[in-house]
Amino acid sequence: MDYKSIPKIELHAHLNGSLSNKNILELHQLKYQGSDQGINADAYKVQKELPDLTQCFAKFKYAHELTDVPERLGRACENVIRDFQEDNVVYLELRTTPRATEHMSRETYLATVCEAIRKCEKTCPGILVKLIPSIDRSKGVQVAEENVELTRKIREKYPDLIVGIDLSGNPENTDFRDFRKALQAARDCGLKLALHCAETAGSVSENLEMLEFGMDRMGHGTFMDESLETWKMLLEKRIPVECCVRSNLKCGSVSSAENHHIRKLLEAQHPVAICTDDSGVFDTSLSSEIELCAKTFKLSRDAIEEITLSTIDQSFASPSEKSRLKTLVHDFYRK
Numbered sequence: 275m276d277y278k279s280i281p282k283i284e285l286h287a288h289l290n291g292s293l294s295n296k297n298i299l300e301l302h303q304l305k306y307q308g309s310d311q312g313i314n315a316d317a318y319k320v321q322k323e324l325p326d327l328t329q330c331f332a333k334f335k336y337a338h339e340l341t342d343v344p345e346r347l348g349r350a351c352e353n354v355i356r357d358f359q360e361d362n363v364v365y366l367e368l369r370t371t372p373r374a375t376e377h378m379s380r381e382t383y384l385a386t387v388c389e390a391i392r393k394c395e396k397t398c399p400g401i402l403v404k405l406i407p408s409i410d411r412s413k414g415v416q417v418a419e420e421n422v423e424l425t426r427k428i429r430e431k432y433p434d435l436i437v438g439i440d441l442s443g444n445p446e447n448t449d450f451r452d453f454r455k456a457l458q459a460a461r462d463c464g465l466k467l468a469l470h471c472a473e474t475a476g477s478v479s480e481n482l483e484m485l486e487f488g489m490d491r492m493g494h495g496t497f498m499d500e501s502l503e504t505w506k507m508l509l510e511k512r513i514p515v516e517c518c519v520r521s522n523l524k525c526g527s528v529s530s531a532e533n534h535h536i537r538k539l540l541e542a543q544h545p546v547a548i549c550t551d552d553s554g555v556f557d558t559s560l561s562s563e564i565e566l567c568a569k570t571f572k573l574s575r576d577a578i579e580e581i582t583l584s585t586i587d588q589s590f591a592s593p594s595e596k597s598r599l600k601t602l603v604h605d606f607y608r609k
């Protein structure tokens with residue numbers, strides 16, 4: 275099966291983590307005007323399995339340094355969208371944390387990304403792109419609340435484009451309960467919630483609180499089955515889980531593809547989305563993730579179609595956009 279040719283839906287992709295080495299090099303050349311001094315694109319990639327998530331988070335620093343002005347941030351965004359389109363991704367929900375730098379405010383950051391996506395509507399007509407601004411837990415509660423307010427404000431100009439809020443970042447030394455107010459404010463203004471949850475073994479105690487609070491989709495859910503209670507609640511609430519197999523393998527949170535929790539979720543006929551997380555950092559693509567899942571779990575062509583259609587349902591696209599995407603997928607599999 276030619277996995278690249280399949281029309282695909284990507285629901286969990288971080289902008290800075292999705293920059294390919296080629297894009298990292300291009301941004302470096304732009305920043306340092308052609309000089310290759312200090313260039314080290316390999317430092318950005320996770321080459322082999324790592325013992326913990328902290329080192330994975332450290333990898334983003336390099337990309338962040340290159341997207342510190344609007345011009346390069348916009349270029350990064352356009353390049354990432356073009357790469358997804360080249361991989362035959364027909365619908366993409368991109369997420370990114372509004373980040374203030376020496377050269378731009380968080381508001382400028384978010385507006386720049388929105389403008390880049392708008393530009394791609396013309397230059398990359400084969401892919402529909404939505405934006406999910408992220409709350410980085412490690413930046414604290416006040417910044418989280420400000421980012422929700424900022425998202426609400428910018429969304430007035432881009433109502434069809436900004437569809438949700440993401441909670442991500444290193445969960446260590448933070449308490450989920452502190453972020454409930456910001457997340458509830460997002461929910462109250464009509465934004466969907468896609469929350470990283472149960473990403474590390476250390477976060478088990480908050481899993482139940484997060485499930486009780488509720489969310490529209492869960493990122494990773496790696497350690498959901500550590501307790502029977504949380505596992506049961508996840509299945510009962512039918513919260514779709516965004517599964518990023520290679521990301522989990524490289525960060526060492528799962529021991530092998532065979533042991534990835536997507537197996538249990540598929541067996542339970544629970545809605546799952548196969549996603550990349552950070553295709554640049556983890557050196558992967560959505561085609562490659564689907565191929566890995568298909569080969570590891572012996573998924574038939576029909577099963578892949580079914581997962582793709584379910585992923586469309588899990589997306590934050592409008593009903594008419596979902597219907598158009600489903601027709602496109604349906605037509606491909608009936609060719």
Ligand SMILES: [Zn+2]
Pocket residue numbers: 286288442470493551
């Ligand atoms: Zn993620």
